[in-house]
Amino acid sequence: MSNVSERSSLSVFRLKRLLEALASKEGRGTELISLYVPPGKQISDVTTYLRQEYSTASNIKSRTTRKNVLGAIEKVANRVKLFKEPPPSGLVIFCGAIPKGSPGTEEIEIYVVIPPEPINTFIYRCDNRFHLEYLEEMLKEKETYGIFVLDGSGATYATLKGKRLEFVREITSGVPPKHRAGGQSARRFERLREVELNEFYKRAGEYANKIFLEIPDLKGVLIGGPGPTKYDFKDGDFLHYELKKKILAVVDTAYIGEQGVREITERSSEILRSVRYIEERNLVQQFLYELGHDTGLATYGEAEIRLALHKGLVKFLLLSEELDVIRVTVRCTNCGYIEQKTMRHVDLMKLEQELIGKPCPKCSTSCLMIEDVQDLIDELAEIAEQTGANLEIISAETEEGQMLLKSFGGIAAILRYKAESD
Numbered sequence: 001m002s003n004v005s006e007r008s009s010l011s012v013f014r015l016k017r018l019l020e021a022l023a024s025k026e027g028r029g030t031e032l033i034s035l036y037v038p039p040g041k042q043i044s045d046v047t048t049y050l051r052q053e054y055s056t057a058s059n060i061k062s063r064t065t066r067k068n069v070l071g072a073i074e075k076v077a078n079r080v081k082l083f084k085e086p087p088p089s090g091l092v093i094f095c096g097a098i099p100k101g102s103p104g105t106e107e108i109e110i111y112v113v114i115p116p117e118p119i120n121t122f123i124y125r126c127d128n129r130f131h132l133e134y135l136e137e138m139l140k141e142k143e144t145y146g147i148f149v150l151d152g153s154g155a156t157y158a159t160l161k162g163k164r165l166e167f168v169r170e171i172t173s174g175v176p177p178k179h180r181a182g183g184q185s186a187r188r189f190e191r192l193r194e195v196e197l198n199e200f201y202k203r204a205g206e207y208a209n210k211i212f213l214e215i216p217d218l219k220g221v222l223i224g225g226p227g228p229t230k231y232d233f234k235d236g237d238f239l240h241y242e243l244k245k246k247i248l249a250v251v252d253t254a255y256i257g258e259q260g261v262r263e264i265t266e267r268s269s270e271i272l273r274s275v276r277y278i279e280e281r282n283l284v285q286q287f288l289y290e291l292g293h294d295t296g297l298a299t300y301g302e303a304e305i306r307l308a309l310h311k312g313l314v315k316f317l318l319l320s321e322e323l324d325v326i327r328v329t330v331r332c333t334n335c336g337y338i339e340q341k342t343m344r345h346v347d348l349m350k351l352e353q354e355l356i357g358k359p360c361p362k363c364s365t366s367c368l369m370i371e372d373v374q375d376l377i378d379e380l381a382e383i384a385e386q387t388g389a390n391l392e393i394i395s396a397e398t399e400e401g402q403m404l405l406k407s408f409g410g411i412a413a414i415l416r417y418k419a420e421s422d
Contacts, residue, residue, distance in 0.1 A: 009276075009393040010381055013321055015116065016139060019132050022111065025098050027128045031068045031106075032096030033076055034131040036115075036123035037086045049124065050077045057126075064104070068097035069126065071108050079112060090119035094130045143219040145272065146212040146243075149253060149260035150233060151225045152177070152197060155204045157211050158261045163277040163395045165265065167258055168211050173200040205238030212243055220248035222271070224264040225256055276395070283318060283392055284400035287412050296418035300408040302342055305380070313415045314389035319377050320410030322396040327379045330355065331371040335363035342376060380411075389413075 025032070037046055054073045060066035072095045079093060092113040097106035117138045125131045141162030149156050154172040158165060175196045212218055221243055223230050230250055239247075248271050253263040265278065272278045290298035299308055308314050328351065330339045337360050343351065348370075355368045377393070384391045395401045404412060 008391075010377075010391050011116070012139065013377070013393040015113070015135065018111065018113070019135060019139070022094055022130045022132055025096075025109075025130065027068075027096050028099055028103065028106065029062065029065045029068075030126050030128055031065060031072065032098075032127055032130050033069075033072050033094070034123065034125040034127070035076055035080075035091075035093045035095075036119050036121070036134060037080070037091040037093075038119040038122055039086050039088055039090045041086055041090075041122055043080060043083055043085060046080050046122075047077055049122075050080070053124065053126070064106075068106055068108070072096045072110075075108055075110050079110060087114050089115045089117060091115075092119070092135065096130070141276070142217050143275065144215050144217050145219050145248075145275065146208070146215065146221040146246075147224070147261050147264050148208055148212075148221060149224040149230075149256045149264065150204055151227055151229045151256050152200075154256060155207070156257050156261055157207060158258075159211075159215065160265060160272070160275060160277060162275065163280055163397055163401075165261070165277060165398075167261065169207060170257065171204065171207060173197070173204075175200050201233050201236055201238045204233065205240075208238075209240045209243060213240060218246060220246045220271075222249055222251060222264050222268055223247060224251035224253040224260060224267075226252070226254055226260075277398060280392070280394050280398055281400050283316060283414070284394060284404055284412075287316075287318060287414050288403075290414060297415045298413070299415065300412040302376075302409070302411055305411050305413050306383070308413055308415060308419065309380070309383045309387050309389060311419065312387045313417065313419055314384065314387065314413045315416040316414040317380065317384045317389045317391045318394050318404060318412045318414070319380065319391065320396055320401065320405040321393050322405050323377055323410040325376040325410075327374045327376050328370060329372040329374075330368055332360040332363060332365070332367050333369060334365045334367040335360060337362040337368075338371075348373065 050073055054070060057066065057069045057073060060069060076093050076095045083091060092115055093110065094113070095108065095110040098109050099106050113135065115135060115138060119134070123131070123134070144159055144161040147158040147160060152173060152175050154170065156170045157168040159168060176193060212221060223234055234247065234250055249268060251264050251267050253260040253267070255263065265272070269278050269282065287298050299305065305314070305317070309317070324345055325342060326345055326348065328341045328343060328348065330341065331337065341351070352370060355370070357366050358368055359366055360368055381391050394404050396405050404410060
């Protein structure tokens with residue numbers, strides 16, 4: 001993962017999930033270590049720095065805090081030594097004593113992250129929280145597109161950043177329709193209309209300049225609308241020269257307003273192919289097409305997906321990022337009987353209670369216990385990797401993402417070829 005554009009939706013999802021988990025952890029004192037090692041940094045320099053910090057931490061007055069900090073530094077140093085040199089994008093380690101209850105129940109936890117982008121500077125922090133802001137910044141979508149649709153009646157402004165489509169403003173023109181009012185000469189009416197239209201263009205351009213020039217990472221601008229109005233606006237001197245240079249395309253739409261904006265996102269897939277919003281919409285719509293036309297190239301549901309994966313049929317595995325489901329392995333310690341269950345995270349404690357005293361279906365002894373708990377997304381990701389399927393994590397922020405989650409349980413697949421009937 002050398003840069004943001006090359007990282008997969010699964011790696012982004014996993015990093016986001018890890019950061020959310022780390023953000024919820026707090027130390028009792030300044031006992032949590034955050035270490036950022038840039039590429040090219042000598043590992044020997046890092047270990048020397050950690051030895052100095054160890055020596056300094058030895059003077060901490062609180063016995064408990066001193067013990068926890070020294071233990072964390074030692075654990076970090078041991079992990080750093082496993083690397084001959086930092087990875088191409090650097091190395092990030094979080095480590096510290098996390099309270100599990102009352103004072104004295106702290107346990108040292110360590111997390112190693114290969115960042116999605118190169119780290120610029122060496123950072124060491126010892127605090128009551130992990131410093132995640134540097135990685136969180138890397139997860140932000142860097143590319144934003146401005147969308148602007150207009151005709152003689154008004155204009156609509158929106159931004160598309162990753163998978164987030166945001167409607168910013170809508171204005172009306174006040175320009176009368178082309179047909180003239182009774183009693184006026186057609187020529188005079190057209191002259192007055194052109195003046196009013198020109199004033200509207202100026203106002204529309206001012207709004208565009210104000211909205212889009214304030215976006216520091218603006219990748220480009222898409223202009224759309226019905227009829228020739230959009231071309232007259234584009235060719236005129238109404239946009240700031242910096243924005244004019246960023247016009248990527250002029251798109252014909254049947255409408256303005258929100259519907260016109262959505263038309264542009266649909267018709268500009270080639271231009272915006274790297275934007276996650278379009279990628280997700282296209283994937284889910286392809287699945288819906290195959291399903292709706294009964295081509296045999298789409299399936300959904302956990303059992304059906306597992307079968308298709310093991311047969312090597314899956315081309316694209318689509319999983320909702322809101323899929324809060326785990327795969328639990330229950331084992332009998334007496335006879336070795338194994339059973340697997342799929343359930344929500346919140347139901348795990350209930351299962352633990354149900355297993356107490358429950359007889360094993362095979363040997364009838366009360367020796368059932370939970371042997372393993374794995375996130376369903378991680379488990380299916382492993383199977384997908386083994387069978388060559390492309391896994392895509394689909395956001396629930398889009399209409400298509402909501403449909404995947406609510407109508408298909410958050411698990412769907414597009415197949416390489418139709419499965420043979422058994």
